[in-house]
Amino acid sequence: MSVVVPLLIPWFAGAAFALLDGRRRWVGWAAVGALAATFAATCALIALVGNEDGSTVAGDWPAGIGIELRADALGVLFAVISNGVLLSALVFEVARGVRSRLFPSLVLFLSAGMTGLFLTADIFNFYVFFELAMIAAYALAVYGDEARQLRAGFIFAIVNLLGSFLFLIGIAAIYHVTGTLEMTTAAERIAAVEPSAVILIAIAIFVAFGVKLGLFPFHFWLPTVYASATPGVAAMLSGAVANIGSYGILRFGPGILPAAVELGATVLIAIGTLSIIYGALQAISRRSSQEVLAYSAIGQAGYVLIAIGLGGPAGLTAAIVYAVVNSLNKALLFLATGVRGFLIGAAFAVGAFSVAGVPPSAGFFGKVELFRAGVVEDSVALVALIFLGGALSFVYMFQIYQHEFWGPSRRSGAESPAAVRAVAVALAAIVIAVGLWPEPLLAASREAAAVLGGGG
């Protein structure tokens, strides 16, 4: 099997489903099948990591000239988790009944774009896949076609496009100073470039991904979009699309511009801290559960950034573990807010515990890795901050738990279809399973962090 397979499946399936009416049930389930095949193909890539089948150069050009697709530990980990989240959210929406004819096809294109950008080894190719994924995301954000979603979607598109163009300017600058677009070579050559130029490039790229991730000063588009989207779409945006932001910062930060990250570590930690505190305080003051989760997403992104700012193998491992665990949590919580019925309260509580970092949930290990990074880097303030952040998230998660599942108004709602509930419960089971047996995730994250430590 080649690296191209997980790209081709959603690409062709997406094009084919664009011609069919996605509101029909069989079309929806067929799209689920195609996405499941994509997910399986991405999982199969794990076996290819590190050996020579794990990379393909387009058009049979010699390596270093042609555009390369490369399955390395970091990219594959993010691709697996993102496709998994997309798959569960698609099953969720299809089981609830799709309301727009293009919805399944857009999800498949989103999957194609995301898989591509996680696997590519070429900087400009990254931009192309990135735009492909984002265009699908803009269209998905207005799924439902309500006036409020359209307003939020428009702002979402404008702000993120501005971020994309800044990123494009950053790419132009990297090409100008290094003369290459291949990630490893660019990383090698950029070490010789004077720091003042590198810092400017790093700022442009950081702002671009900060916007995607919804970090504190760039977050203003995020709450309305997440709060007005349907639960399935909100799960896709915060569980999968936000991964583009963390992956981008990881890949371009410690991966390509490590000197700039070292110089700007204080800034990263400061922005991360502000995001955590701002996100948590705003989340506590909100009542609508989707809005609370949206602000919580801002805070959780802050942890990833702090871990990147700490750096070193411990910090990067923590960042990767946290990003993965966070996308699982967010997918579970956004989906669970949209469902009623047996076991859903329990599923939501699992997600809430996981965000707060209570064992035996996956979130516990995200927090443990952060603690470890804080201790290794000898930063007492950071350990205190993580503890405070965890305590605050405990408060807001249980506020909405109480509001959603104990409030008199919501209990009367009709029970959701069994398939919809099964998705939420399955995700909760995965969160617990990762919490009980975290070794595979930790090992994969360490391996992924090692990819970055090597400078490429």
Next chain:
Amino acid sequence: MNLLLAATIGILFGSGAFLLMKPDLFRAVVGVVLVSNAANLTLMASGLGRGDSPIYPLAEGTVSDPLVQAMTITAVVIGFGVTALLLSLAYRVYATSRTVDLDELSHAEASHEEELEREEISI
């Protein structure tokens, strides 16, 4: 040439950013288009050199860098797609809200939130 390009990029980006701050959907779309063109020009400028056109068989001496042109054409095409998407979004916003004024739209947003608050209290 460098100065001219830098000035053009600066003016394009500046005008784009200025339009983005206007409270009008269609001005914001035009702003994004201008900023995207500023980015495209930057891409061109990043590999600008003197030389013959890079068409096989290559002429003697230096050829100009074909890669930036390939990247720019890709970015231009993506820009077209994005513009089309933004315009259709803007039209949908207009069709549902009957206004293209962002101030009015944010008033609608605020009243929606107030409504939520009121529901909250009545519960």
